[in-house]
Amino acid sequence: MFLFALSALCVAVPMFAVNAAVQSPLIRAESDCAEGMVPLNVSVTNWDLSGLDAVPPRPLVRNVSIFGEFSIQVRFCEPTVHVPSHADTLLVVVHGGTYNTLYWDFAYEPETYSFRRFAGAEGFATFNVAMLGRGESEHPDPTILQIPLQAALMAELVTQARRGALPGLSRRGFRKIVGISHSLSSRVLNEVLVSFPKAVDAAILTGYAHVWSAPLAPFPGFLPARIVVPERFGNLPDKYYTSNNISIRASLYGPPNTYDPAVLQFDEANKDVVSVAEFATVGVASGKALEFRGDVFAVNGSLDGIFCTPPECGNLHDEHQFYPSAQSFESSVIRNAGHDLTLHLNAQMFFETMTKWLGRRGY
Numbered sequence: 078m079f080l081f082a083l084s085a086l087c088v089a090v091p092m093f094a095v096n097a098a099v100q101s102p103l104i105r106a107e108s109d110c111a112e113g114m115v116p117l118n119v120s121v122t123n124w125d126l127s128g129l130d131a132v133p134p135r136p137l138v139r140n141v142s143i144f145g146e147f148s149i150q151v152r153f154c155e156p157t158v159h160v161p162s163h164a165d166t167l168l169v170v171v172h173g174g175t176y177n178t179l180y181w182d183f184a185y186e187p188e189t190y191s192f193r194r195f196a197g198a199e200g201f202a203t204f205n206v207a208m209l210g211r212g213e214s215e216h217p218d219p220t221i222l223q224i225p226l227q228a229a230l231m232a233e234l235v236t237q238a239r240r241g242a243l244p245g246l247s248r249r250g251f252r253k254i255v256g257i258s259h260s261l262s263s264r265v266l267n268e269v270l271v272s273f274p275k276a277v278d279a280a281i282l283t284g285y286a287h288v289w290s291a292p293l294a295p296f297p298g299f300l301p302a303r304i305v306v307p308e309r310f311g312n313l314p315d316k317y318y319t320s321n322n323i324s325i326r327a328s329l330y331g332p333p334n335t336y337d338p339a340v341l342q343f344d345e346a347n348k349d350v351v352s353v354a355e356f357a358t359v360g361v362a363s364g365k366a367l368e369f370r371g372d373v374f375a376v377n378g379s380l381d382g383i384f385c386t387p388p389e390c391g392n393l394h395d396e397h398q399f400y401p402s403a404q405s406f407e408s409s410v411i412r413n414a415g416h417d418l419t420l421h422l423n424a425q426m427f428f429e430t431m432t433k434w435l436g437r438r439g440y
């Protein structure tokens with residue numbers, strides 16, 4: 078049973094309906110979205126992290142069984158324009174650490190920074206997910222918030238979406254499902270391609286590579302979220318972290334001329350959390366996705382201080398080796414963008430790079 082409201086099915090008829098009918102096939106209002114909480118059962122083996130605190134640290138062992146039902150916040154949006162070639166495709170979009178559903182559907186100047194809107198205007202339906210521990214999703218003991226559990230949840234969510242068993246999806250099914258991820262969730266999506274190779278048809282992995290240039294844990298500038306923002310995170314256990322201040326946030330962007338300071342302010346005011354366990358397990362790079370047979374697209378910002386190694390994100394070009402059975406692999410480097418690709422002045426160019434790739438690959 079889903080706890081969600083099919084919001085605003087009262088589709089507004091624009092004043093320019095007559096012209097619009099001819100020029101722009103607007104079929105749905107901006108507000109044709111359904112949101113709610115989805116309960117998902119998963120059974121997975123996580124890492125035992127006790128070795129991290131030992132002196133000297135012991136290697137991590139993956140031997141902790143997790144079985145349970147977790148409640149995940151989702152928002153499904155119909156496209157605002159009907160494009161027959163994209164009508165059977167669902168884009169499942171997932172944010173990175175210290176973000177939530179705002180990352181792909183930014184509320185400040187959304188006409189520029191919301192990928193969800195951009196994709197909707199290109200004819201794509203989106204399913205925006207708050208990872209476990211973020212947004213309205215359940216906040217469990219943070220030591221279980223690890224890559225294996227997040228990957229099992231993402232795979233289960235996609236499986237349910239394919240069946241049309243999620244909020245907003247009952248009206249139709251989707252034949253093609255594309256996972257679109259950023260940073261931490263790209264590591265999660267990678268794990269999905271390795272462990273659940275039939276879950277998605279294609280993957281767009283952004284702000285991530287298997288080889289990186291900065292240590293991922295412990296990450297300087299990240300502190301217990303309950304100390305940094307007591308009014309929002311005061312009741313969270315210590316091992317939920319967030320970025321300490323706006324300078325730390327800015328380090329995920331390119332230099333000041335590449336973004337609007339108001340975007341950074343909005344981002345800082347709405348920042349979310351990441352678990353210490355995610356920092357620890359994201360650093361265990363996944364192996365090759367030997368059985369994934371779909372399409373892979375890797376996109377980095379040229380100014381990404383972590384996941385773009387000089388020159389010109391050379392590391393991205395080697396990423397194909399991790400997807401030996403993929404139908405296709407392409408990579409792209411967005412100039413004048415840092416790690417947080419959606420939050421730069423050229424966000425629309427980044428969005429277009431993704432939707433053009435989708436079109437080229439038949440999604």
Ligand SMILES: *[C@@H]1O[C@H](CO)[C@@H](O)[C@H](O)[C@H]1NC(C)=O
Nearest residue numbers: 078115116117118119145146
């Ligand atoms: C999860 O499993 C429990 C126990 O088997 C069951 O009671 C519950 O209905 C399941 N939830 C979902 C969403 O399938």
Ligand SMILES: *[C@@H]1O[C@H](CO)[C@@H](O)[C@H](O)[C@H]1NC(C)=O
Nearest residue numbers: 125127128138139140141142
């Ligand atoms: C997992 O492995 C560690 C290290 O060998 C061990 O200390 C721990 O007891 C194991 N946990 C389980 C649940 O087997």
Ligand SMILES: *[C@@H]1O[C@H](CO)[C@@H](O)[C@H](O)[C@H]1NC(C)=O
Nearest residue numbers: 297298299321322323324325
């Ligand atoms: C921001 O946080 C970092 C890391 O905790 C700290 O070193 C720095 O002094 C802080 N900057 C400001 C302006 O508070």
Ligand SMILES: *[C@@H]1O[C@H](CO)[C@@H](O)[C@H](O)[C@H]1NC(C)=O
Nearest residue numbers: 286377384385386392393408
């Ligand atoms: C993106 O950056 C990562 C890390 O620096 C690198 O390994 C990878 O090759 C880059 N990807 C592309 C497509 O350039």
